[in-house]
Amino acid sequence: MDFKESPFMYGLAAFVIGFVVIESVFFIVKAWKRGRQLGLTKETLKNTVVSSAVFSVAPALSILTTVIVLASALGIVLPWIRLSVIGNLAYETVASESMLEVMGSSLSTPITEPKQFGAVAWVMTLGTTFALILVPIFCKGIHKKVGHVVSKNEKTSKMADVLSAAAFIGIIAAFIARAIYGKTPDGVGDAGFMSIATLVTAVVVSFLLELLCEKRDLKKLQPFAMPLAMFIAMGTAVVLNLVLPDKVTAFTWWNQM
Amino acid sequence: MAKQKEKMSPYYESVHRAGRVWTLGALGVLLSVPVAICLRFNAWPEMNDVFKALIKVLPIYWGTAVVEVLTYTPMLGAGGTYLAFVTGNITNLKMPCALNALENAKVRASSEEGEVVSTISIGVSAIVTTLIIAIGVLAFSPFLGKLTDPDSVFAPAFTYILPALFGALGAGYLKKHWRLAVFPVLVGVVVLFFSPTLAVGTLIFVTLVASIGGAFAMMKLKWI
Numbered sequence: 298m299d300f301k302e303s304p305f306m307y308g309l310a311a312f313v314i315g316f317v318v319i320e321s322v323f324f325i326v327k328a329w330k331r332g333r334q335l336g337l338t339k340e341t342l343k344n345t346v347v348s349s350a351v352f353s354v355a356p357a358l359s360i361l362t363t364v365i366v367l368a369s370a371l372g373i374v375l376p377w378i379r380l381s382v383i384g385n386l387a388y389e390t391v392a393s394e395s396m397l398e399v400m401g402s403s404l405s406t407p408i409t410e411p412k413q414f415g416a417v418a419w420v421m422t423l424g425t426t427f428a429l430i431l432v433p434i435f436c437k438g439i440h441k442k443v444g445h446v447v448s449k450n451e452k453t454s455k456m457a458d459v460l461s462a463a464a465f466i467g468i469i470a471a472f473i474a475r476a477i478y479g480k481t482p483d484g485v486g487d488a489g490f491m492s493i494a495t496l497v498t499a500v501v502v503s504f505l506l507e508l509l510c511e512k513r514d515l516k517k518l519q520p521f522a523m524p525l526a527m528f529i530a531m532g533t534a535v536v537l538n539l540v541l542p543d544k545v546t547a548f549t550w551w552n553q554m
Numbered sequence: 555m556a557k558q559k560e561k562m563s564p565y566y567e568s569v570h571r572a573g574r575v576w577t578l579g580a581l582g583v584l585l586s587v588p589v590a591i592c593l594r595f596n597a598w599p600e601m602n603d604v605f606k607a608l609i610k611v612l613p614i615y616w617g618t619a620v621v622e623v624l625t626y627t628p629m630l631g632a633g634g635t636y637l638a639f640v641t642g643n644i645t646n647l648k649m650p651c652a653l654n655a656l657e658n659a660k661v662r663a664s665s666e667e668g669e670v671v672s673t674i675s676i677g678v679s680a681i682v683t684t685l686i687i688a689i690g691v692l693a694f695s696p697f698l699g700k701l702t703d704p705d706s707v708f709a710p711a712f713t714y715i716l717p718a719l720f721g722a723l724g725a726g727y728l729k730k731h732w733r734l735a736v737f738p739v740l741v742g743v744v745v746l747f748f749s750p751t752l753a754v755g756t757l758i759f760v761t762l763v764a765s766i767g768g769a770f771a772m773m774k775l776k777w778i
Contacts, residue, residue, distance in 0.1 A: 328671075
C-alpha cells in the first residue's frame with residue numbers, strides 16, 4: 298500500500314477535519330443564539346445558512362480540483378488535509394513545488410520517499426502558521442479600534458456607511474481589475490476575452506436577477522441571486538469556449554492571436 | 555482600566571476568548587500533522603533543505619498574512635476572523651461568502667448583527683466546503699479529474715471562477731455605489747498594467763487604500 302494513502306494518513310485527516318467542523322459548529326451555535334437575542338428573525342438566519350451553503354459549492358469544487366491536481370504527486374490525503382484547514386489554492390501548490398525543487402523533484406512526479414513527503418508537509422505547514430499567531434494577538438485590538446471609529450461616526454452615520462462600502466469595494470475591485478488586466482504566473486486564466494466576458498456576464502445576470510426579484514417581489518429568490526449569477530457566468534464561459542473560434546477565446550493581452 | 559473594558563460587549567469578549575483558544579488549538583493540530591508524519595514513517599527531513607524551500611515562500615506568505623490580518627479582520631467580524639483564518643481559502647471563498655450574507659441580511663459589517671451573520675456564513679461555508687472536499691475525495695476523484703482536466707469541456711468554468719464570483723458579488727455594490735467603485739478598479743488596472751503578475755494579496759491592499767481614500771475625497775468634495 299502507498300504510504301501516502303495509508304489508514305494512518307486517513308486517520309490524521311479525520312482528526313484535522315473533525316477539529317475544523319467542531320470549531321465551525323461551536324461558532325455557528327454561539328452566533329445563532331446571539332442573533333436571536335439581538336432580534337434577528339429565524340428567517341434571516343436560515344437565509345444566511347442557505348445562501349452561504351449554496352454560495353460555497355462552486356468555490357469548493359474548485360478547491361477540490363486543487364486537491365486532485367496535487368494528489369498525483371502527494372497522494373490524495375495530504376492535500377485534502379491542507380485544503381480543509383488554513384490552506385489555499387495558490388499557496389499549497391507553490392510551497393510543495395518549492396520543496397520538491399530543492400530535493401531535485403517536481404509535482405509532476407509522484408513522491409516515493411517518506412523523507413520528501415515529510416519535508417513537503419513541513420513547508421506547507423510552516424508557511425501558513427504565521428496568520429494563526431497574528432490573529433490571537435491582534436484581532437481584539439483591531440476590533441476595538443474599528444468599534445471606536447464606528448461609534449464616533451454614528452453621529453454621522455452616512456460616513457460610516459460610505460467607508461464600510463468603500464472597504465468592500467476596495468477588495469472586490471482588486472479581482473475585477475485582475476479579470477480586466479491581470480496575468481497569472483502559469484498563464485492559465487490570464488485576462489483577455491474570456492475573463493472579461495465571464496465578468497460582464499456575472500454583472501449583467503446579477504442586475505437582471507435583482508431586477509426580477511424587485512419587480513416580481515420574489516423574496517425567496519433573493520438569497521440565490523448571487524450564486525445563480527455566478528453559476529450562469531461559469532456556464533457562459535463553457536458555452537463561449539465551445540461556440541466561438543479558438544482565435545477569439547484564446548485572446549489575452551499577452552497572447553494576442 | 556474598568557472604563558476600557560466596558561467598551562466591548564460581553565458577547566465580543568467571550569468570542570475573543572473562545573477564538574484565541576480555538577486558534578491556538580488549531581495551531582497545535584496543524585503542527586501535529588508534519589510531526590505525526592515524520593514520527594510514523596521515521597522520515598525527518600534535512601532541516602537545511604526545508605530552510606532552502608521556506609526562504610523562497612516565507613517572505614511572500616508571511617507578508618501576505620500581515621496584510622490579510624489587517625485587511626480582513628475589520629470586515630469579517632471577530633468570530634468570522636477566528637474561523638476564517640483557521641479554515642483557510644479566505645480570499646476566494648470565506649470573504650465573498652460573508653459579504654454576500656451581509657448584503658442579503660442588510661446589516662452593516664461593523665454592527666453586532668453583522669458580526670453574527672458573518673460568523674454564521676463563514677462557519678456554514680467551512681462545513682459545506684469540508685463536506686464537498688471529503689465527498690469528492692472519497693467518491694468522485696476519478697470523475698472530477700476528468701471534469702477539470704484542461705482538455706475537458708467544463709475546464710473554462712473553473713479557470714474563470716474568480717471573474718464569475720467577483721462579478722456577481724460586485725454587481726450589487728456597483729449598482730448602489732458606482733461612484734465609489736470606478737476609482738479603485740481604475741487604480742487596480744493601472745497598477746496591473748505596470749506589474750501584471752502582482753500577487754492578489756498586495757493588489758487588494760492597493761485597491762483598498764484607493765477605495766477608502768477616494769471615498770474620503772468624494773465626501774470632502776460633496777460628490778456623494
